[in-house]
Amino acid sequence: MIELRSLSVRLGDTHALRDVSISVEAGEWVAVIGPNGAGKTTALRALCGLVDYDGVILVDGRDTRTLSRRALARLTALVPQIPETPPGLTVAEYVLLGRTPHLGYFAMESVGDRHAAERALDRLELRPLAARTLTALSGGELQRVVLARALAQDAPILLLDEPTTALDLGRQQQALELVHALREGSGLTIVSTMHDLTLAGQYADRLVLLDRGEIAAEGTPDEVLSTANVSAYYGANVRVVHDEDGVFVLPVRP
Amino acid sequence: MIAESVRARDTAGVRARGIAPVWAIATVAFLLGSLLVGLGVGAVEISPGAIVVSAVAHLPLVHIHSSLSAVQDAILWQLRAPRVVVAALVGGMLAIAGASYQGVFRNPLVDPYLLGVAAGAGLGATLVITYGHASAQLVPVAAFAGATLAAACSYILGRSAGPARTTGALVLAGVTVTAFLTAVQTFVQQQRTDVLRNVYSFILGGFATASWHDAAVAAPYIAASSIVLVLHRRVLDVLALGDEEAASLGVNVARVRLVVCAAATAGTAAAVAVSGLIGFVGIIVPHTIRLLVSTSYRAVVPLSLLVGAGFLVLTDVLARTILSPQELPIGVITAFFGAPFFAVVLRRSRGRA
Numbered sequence: 001m002i003e004l005r006s007l008s009v010r011l012g013d014t015h016a017l018r019d020v021s022i023s024v025e026a027g028e029w030v031a032v033i034g035p036n037g038a039g040k041t042t043a044l045r046a047l048c049g050l051v052d053y054d055g056v057i058l059v060d061g062r063d064t065r066t067l068s069r070r071a072l073a074r075l076t077a078l079v080p081q082i083p084e085t086p087p088g089l090t091v092a093e094y095v096l097l098g099r100t101p102h103l104g105y106f107a108m109e110s111v112g113d114r115h116a117a118e119r120a121l122d123r124l125e126l127r128p129l130a131a132r133t134l135t136a137l138s139g140g141e142l143q144r145v146v147l148a149r150a151l152a153q154d155a156p157i158l159l160l161d162e163p164t165t166a167l168d169l170g171r172q173q174q175a176l177e178l179v180h181a182l183r184e185g186s187g188l189t190i191v192s193t194m195h196d197l198t199l200a201g202q203y204a205d206r207l208v209l210l211d212r213g214e215i216a217a218e219g220t221p222d223e224v225l226s227t228a229n230v231s232a233y234y235g236a237n238v239r240v241v242h243d244e245d246g247v248f249v250l251p252v253r254p
Numbered sequence: 255m256i257a258e259s260v261r262a263r264d265t266a267g268v269r270a271r272g273i274a275p276v277w278a279i280a281t282v283a284f285l286l287g288s289l290l291v292g293l294g295v296g297a298v299e300i301s302p303g304a305i306v307v308s309a310v311a312h313l314p315l316v317h318i319h320s321s322l323s324a325v326q327d328a329i330l331w332q333l334r335a336p337r338v339v340v341a342a343l344v345g346g347m348l349a350i351a352g353a354s355y356q357g358v359f360r361n362p363l364v365d366p367y368l369l370g371v372a373a374g375a376g377l378g379a380t381l382v383i384t385y386g387h388a389s390a391q392l393v394p395v396a397a398f399a400g401a402t403l404a405a406a407c408s409y410i411l412g413r414s415a416g417p418a419r420t421t422g423a424l425v426l427a428g429v430t431v432t433a434f435l436t437a438v439q440t441f442v443q444q445q446r447t448d449v450l451r452n453v454y455s456f457i458l459g460g461f462a463t464a465s466w467h468d469a470a471v472a473a474p475y476i477a478a479s480s481i482v483l484v485l486h487r488r489v490l491d492v493l494a495l496g497d498e499e500a501a502s503l504g505v506n507v508a509r510v511r512l513v514v515c516a517a518a519t520a521g522t523a524a525a526v527a528v529s530g531l532i533g534f535v536g537i538i539v540p541h542t543i544r545l546l547v548s549t550s551y552r553a554v555v556p557l558s559l560l561v562g563a564g565f566l567v568l569t570d571v572l573a574r575t576i577l578s579p580q581e582l583p584i585g586v587i588t589a590f591f592g593a594p595f596f597a598v599v600l601r602r603s604r605g606r607a
Contacts (some may be wrong), residue, residue, distance in 0.1 A: 073504030088549025101504035
């Protein structure tokens, strides 16, 4: 579904990404992990055409360079880490903005677009909040609303940038369960950046560990989340526990 | 059945609010009322009824008799009507341009005046009045060139100070550009004392000399500009999400910014060319609509045009009646109300800067 071939991104003088190749199957959930500044977010931004890059990105077999901005936005929906919340906008209006890539430049939403927004709201059980303003939402509600906007885009690929930042433990789990359910329900392909290694290991099929813009490790959670990897690339003292419920990365005071 | 009606109500929630009918009616009524006040108030009072009858009587193929005398008729249609029409065009344009600049720059504090656009247009017009052959066709073109230059300077200067979204930087850049352009303009006008009066009456702004010719010069630019801006109302809502998110939704942000700025600047330049420099309309009107109606540009952009038109017509009535028979420059009144208003908006935008 997605193929990055020797992707490099320069931000100013530094290489944010260097010669990164990743391929993601349709319906797969790949989590990009790595310490701060490793290039996780840059990889997502390159995927949805927000930064210039060297190399090739194929989405659904097509080179994204040959796609228009709108066409790319119909294939990839980005959920930003810290979304902008224009004051006064209602949840319904915000989710409708997700229909933008399906609309002509000067067009207004049709009934079909409204139905798409309704479906997105229904799937996330947000219909009762439709008339609320964004600024009146809690952190967890806002996270779901942003997800609903991305779903309204009707793109087969969902890009999640740190989807659990600013949420408490319970809401982190709920948010990721929700993404899991959406993926099961409609075969979405998911690429997410994740800070929390334990959660990343529990939800993603595959992990890609970036370090200073290069791939340091790649594979199943069991393979990537080793004590050696985490201490080498995160500089953290951890104990990694493997059992039937998955992998757990536990910080231990040095 | 109950479930069905509940569902219908839920569905009604999933749409952009746009402009509620009550607000559409209210703003159109406000504009029409303002026009009648503008036409009726003055040294010779003319009743709204007589104005309407006279207007209908002037239509081709209509044979009814207006109760107005020939003098009243001349006052109404040769003096007041062009003045009111030009004030309405200029007010609508300054307000819709303010709303649009606020949208593309994501900055609640910008308006044509504060961005230096008005000063740039003023300089362009002054150069033509001073050195040119005072050809009426050239004034709008020169004003547009000056306005575009000023907008570009403010934007580049504001960006160079930091990230584009820094609210204060763009306004400070606008103030800087305005100060510089005003200095150049003063220098130019002082060289030619024989045309000083023309330039001064232009700078102070106002509609005392407004003619049907002025209306005809400005109207095409203002109409074209307004149409382009109104068509962008939904895209401006997308831009409110920030450049990155708007781009991820498939919007070519740079192109939208360029087109909207060009349209707003062209319209503003035409408005300045026939009215001189009038500040704060682009702050007062859009923010009032945001407070009363909605913050969505689907409402703010079209309503700014209507409310701005009515607002400036009423302001002009104040300008010519407060110190009657003397006229007060209209910019004095808009600044008198606008500056405190700006202070309130500045306070409210705290924390978003």
